[in-house]
Amino acid sequence: MSGDVDMLSEDDRPLSRKPGPSGQNGHVASNGHGLLPEESSMSEDDEMPLSQISRVKSEPMTPVRAIKRKKIQSDNSSSGEDAPLASSPAKRAVSGAVRMNGALEATTTTTNGKKPARKAVNSDADDDVPVTKGKRATDGNGNGARPPARKRVKQERRESSLNSESDDDKPIRKVPSKAKRKVKKEESDADDESPSDDNKPIKNASPKAAAKRGQKEKESSGTPAPKKKKATKVKDEEGDAAPKRGKKKEEDDEEVFRWWEQQDPDGDGTQKWQTLEHNGVYFPPPYEPLPSNVKMRYDGKPVNLPPASEEVAGFYAALLESDHAKDKTFNKNFFDDWKNILQKHPPRDGTKIVEFLRCDFRPMFEYFEAEKAKKKAMTSAEKKEAKVAKDALEAPYTHCVLDGRKEKVGNFRVEPPGLFRGRGDHPKKGALKLRVRPEDITINIGEGIPTPKPNVPGKWKDVMHDNTVTWLATWTENVNGNHKYVFLAAGSSIKGQSDMQKFEKARELKNHVDRIRKDYTADLKSKLMADRQRATAMYFIDRLALRAGNEKGEDEADTVGCCSLRCEHVTLQPPNQLVFDFLGKDSIRYYNQVTVDDQVYKNIRICKDGKNDDDNLFDRVSTSSLNKHLASYMKGLTAKVFRTYNASITFQEQLDQGTPEKGTVQEKLNAYNHANRMVAILCNHQRAVPKTHEQSMGKMREKLRGFKYERMKLRHALFAIDAKYKKKQKYAEDESDLDDDGVAEHEDSMKAKEIEKAEKKFQKDNEKAAEEGKEPLEDSVLKDKRKEIEEEFKRLKKERGTRKAVLKRERPAEKIEEAIEKLDDKMKTFKLQMEDREAGKEVALGTSKINYLDPRITAAWCKTHEVPIEKIFSKTLLTKFPWAMEVDGEWKF
Template structure:
């Protein structure tokens, strides 16, 4: 479909920086232009794409990185969060996004860059990062590719071959699936005969069975295939029938366990009633085909609303902000805004940012004007005009002391405060959704503060005002009791929107975004959202070959819009680029494929493309990739003069147009489905051929190797984390410590039987070369200090417990007595260093006991070495992100069950709750 100039968005026609009409690509591409490009770059060799020379989003902020296109770009680590609407609120179901699935601890980190400390934060806003704290991701080494590192072929060639092999397999599988569907649809008689052969009941019985089975809402087919023709592995779990006698029996047994000695129907009825009262039967929603098909999300909904942050507590009279060295007083509302800035002085990358300072100071001055201004100690008004004269240090010191005091509270007091807090929050933590208790995710209204934003956000530092009940809309069932607002207030609106999965919403003042209170990640609704996402990716298997064939053909289309469309799909599929959306002037300049600008893409002959831009959440994306020669020529054409910096590359394409094009292949197909499909299909292919043996730790490493390969083949890599080197050094020290322990035990063996040196050889008892005398002395001092620290901490904890129970505390003298073993150890080490002899330790030491200890240490050393190797290999790969967001969790469950590895090795408690549906719904034979 062609695009006229009228169909091109205005923002694509006008250059946002100066309002001048931007150059737009010609509507059609003459054959002469193609011929000229072919002549200029004659390479026609097939290039299998999708392998980065350098890989991934920029997440490390420790080193300066030179600019690539003459433009330096910020990057930041951020909590992932989808942008809200800037217009009127939407009451439809909020779409589940990848970032919602990310663990909270990974979403946001605020750091004092100078101090190097990293602290988690619950704020929805994300800190900025200095331009000078960026570096390029390193190249992937052969060791980091796991199983691909064995042959002598160059690593890049092996990766290309592996990816090409997987894509060819995918194409064959897609053809086979469609062929099977076509065959099944055209032979209904054979299907009936098949049913009769399998169950011996004949077609009439089959009809009756089909009639009694739950109906699939909206369609008689599952992903285009009639249900009875699909194997268990091919049918989406939500479409499978649970009407079989076996499943009913299992379900009944699970919900009503039989008591020993119970007899007769009456006993069974009573027991069933008791079980129903004591424990609600587990709701296996993934086996309920009627759920989640329509737009109506619930029938009944009851909840308690939201919790508001506590009111502001004014500072003590002796704590004041200083202006030009003098303390000033102000209205509590203005003082509160001053505390926003003062309490975060340790976050230097925010408070030292000129934009952050400028926006804060403007809002601070506004609130001062509204509240009567500031006064000095004599009551005279003080004009706050110069930010440089403001000193917030007294405020920071006050809050820092408050934090330390809270940390120093006795354990009993902390426990009491937590219990009180939990008691207040308990009613808000759960809602009743269609009669079932569901956990609520974010029932706390965000407190006022300073907006941090992402990347170079123009509004960073702006005051986020306190959210009042009058701004909040409640969504609840018609028959349910509406939660009362705080006394003296009322809700903005009460709705009964059964199409929405939100419980409450409000509009924040900084960007006009809407914030929603949703169910927790482990709730049925969120689980269904995840399930649908992975089923959508699973359905893409049937169409991937046609899509790839079409965009390969479209790379030479005469219409520019078609060629841009094909090139964009190629980049999204092969390099995991996001589609991208256009941004407003007050938003950070983050982009995706469709919104790439001239300066974001650098071309290097013959077919290397360098991407360098701010991606999602303002994380810098830098990637060097080899592309198909025709794609290289197309990008060269799309950047052709008079285009320059600031001009769009895909100027005849929008994200909505691209997704509309993709939906022609498959209902609901959008650009982001490719990321999930490619990761899941690649992982499924690797797991199918895997033969994992050895210990549980070795099997986990096999899984991680496969996960790492997925990240590399699908371009989901990241840069090395700032703390990686330190972590590896600590692990190395621990390994050396175990080897030193082994050496000491061998010396004890010689103390018991000196003849062993001749039997086993002198080399067996030698000190490892890297454990020199200086290191040994340092390690011995560390072991003594460690023992002293453990004893002291236990002493303090015991005393705390005695205080809480009202008993007499132990005196300092008792601590000195308890520290005696540490002093004895110190003396022992000094004696060993002097005599060069280690005396045997323990009760009745024997050679057999010593050898048993060595065997234990050997196993411990093997585990630690495996851990170190795995950690080093994973330094450039965010395995958690791939595992949670892109790889179907059922594949992890398959690995766990197939190779008998506890699922706890892969999923934390939080993730086990989140992916409960995956853990309970498949066995080791399931296929993606």
């Protein structure tokens, strides 16, 4: 180490260092607008709450500077943060660069010293999360159903209190004998063996094995199994039986395994399960050749391609009018790979395809577009029938049996072949993703479980029985050589434990963060260059929520993090400002101008002194060495934990400071989204303005104009009843931006919508009649409806400019006044929604919710401020975080 470290006598004197390699600055291709993809772990639909979240507008974009990647010479082994994830990430939207002034202030927080509720086990990877070994209650079918949450919590507290009574106190509840409990346990486990209809292909573990396992768990925990309750009908005061819950509701309850209430939810950290049974993965159907009249052209002549070559040509043809087909790298990689396929499967007519520009994929594209149009034109009954058929094929693969209980599988579908699209300026975009076959896949099942058969011809590459991992299947994709895994779904017990441990680890950091900050602040002046660089990197990771960063290969996109920053990525602006400009994870541009401590500014000047732009800024710090140093403060602490901690603590403080106590629900939602935006800006969760944003905002403006039109008609109805209302200030003024032309335009739009609505209803009624074998409606029915609509809008036209109106349904003045007041409230709420959506158009709020914000913060906030959580969390997130929903309103991160 002495050879790498020089001593300093003064802080201002530049530290000596090893000379970095020099070279010409390279460039990374850009689209000219700095538009880069947005990171996400779920699809956009999954991010959307039941009440649609909104978007925010950021400052103007700044063009991305040319950035060259430089291979780091020091050891930069990958940490758990930036390593490739198990499965393919979701498709990202492109993102524009956003200035993020104020991000530094948003993250300078103090801790309250409150200890976390539970110390988490050191685990960073999803596949390292143990399965709970605790007991679980079952219903009559052994499906893990439990009574409603609040009632059950109260009941369990009461039982806990009874069990802890002294010997002198008689228990209120009679506890069954050990023999009876054992019998009930065996009966429950036996019931667990009768699978539901949707799970017939899966054979459950034997009742004896399950009973034996349950007995071992009971003995190890020292806690008797909860008594199984008999199903009883609840009667009201008059003795009538309460209505039964719907079947769907019961099924939902049965799927919830309340692992977080067990005695040992974290397990022993090694063995993750005892029995695992599943049906493997679902392979996509084989390729179906195109009709004989659909062929690509070469030099204007149709080419007779064999199926293997035609399939690859179709991948490109489907993207013909997308931005991908305009990308030179994408086109080159596609054509290179396609030529390899053509060598193995040449055209049947002997055509030699040698130049890309002479290829014409238009006929294939037009055929695909026509097929899309046909699917879109399908009736609802046809779409439903197609979905039922698809679901039936996939049903055996959607669930597995883990330790005797049914769990949902996540990405059970094998990705079909296609063209790799990548993110940002990935050098391999356009490369051919080969079809994955059973011979490529290793599956993991329990010992002694029958090996499942693939749904396509072939045999598995290997069959493993490793209960120390949680993946069900794995293979290696051919483009980047990444390992793909099939895990359980987000709402499973294993994933839930992983999420809970992650956030508990971040909460635990509160107890150490002051000491860590004190130490790295002192090391900013260290005479050891390595320590000084490490302290500066920790400052950036803590205050700016930067990722640690890892070394990239030559065939990967040039993205960097804190430890892999190059001198060109940080610009000094006297007296104490730094400008960061680089491509982060998923090729998302990070641009931030921040004011830093004087010593940090001085250290960056020293680190850059005498180096070329493409030299490493921190040439004596690696991700592995940094994480090793952090682990000396707290078990399992990595740079990634800092990012989760800063995101959650910032979010909690923003909510506490910005939520109006007596505001409306929409005002509180706006405050919530504002806090989320602060975190999204801090974590650089950008996105490009959605293509449909202006269209969406136009629809909202049209809807607002409709509210104003409705209010105008109500006012004019009051004037027709009594002229005195014209003198009241509340009703006298006309609605803003709603003149005669606006009224005419709105009424024309209303008329067109009414006619369209009538036509759709007429078509739907005829479809229903055909299904029931009845005669279709006469065309005169639709004609009469159209005539009725025409007459109504002629009447409205006559009312224009008269300041008087007659409502369809006669109402007294008092009711009209009430209607106007309600409409005013509705308009106020809607305007807030519009402002919120416009504000968030360039910031992705979903990524923070899914990955960085402790969901218990949201659950507690909703309870405290009486906001329905369905307005914030989508159904997917509610399923993902069931353990977070039961915190009380006083809970704080």
